Amino acid sequence: MKPGRVIGRVVCSQKYHTFKGERLLVVQPTDWDNNDAGDPIVCTDAVGSGAGEFIFYVESREAAVATGDKLPPSDAAICGIIDGVDMEASS
Secondary structure, X not given: OEEEEEEEEEOOOOOOHHHOOOOEEEEEEEOOOXXXXXXXXXXXXXXXXXXXXXXXXXXXXXXXXXXXXXXXXXXXXXXXXXXXXXXXXXX
């Protein structure tokens, strides 16, 4: 699980058949304090997240499984919307 923020969406006129009905969103990876951490990526959206939301996503095989039985060839999938993070300070 990795944190990120939705910063855009991808619109396709043609896409692989198992992507039909799936939303593709542009996600800015972040750290758990919501600070940018790396280059933006494209994720399938398994939870109905929207622009600007703080989310968590998975990558690799877990990304395909997150979207259900269709198993689209996806490298990353949004699996949850983060309402808040509460962590102890490390010493």
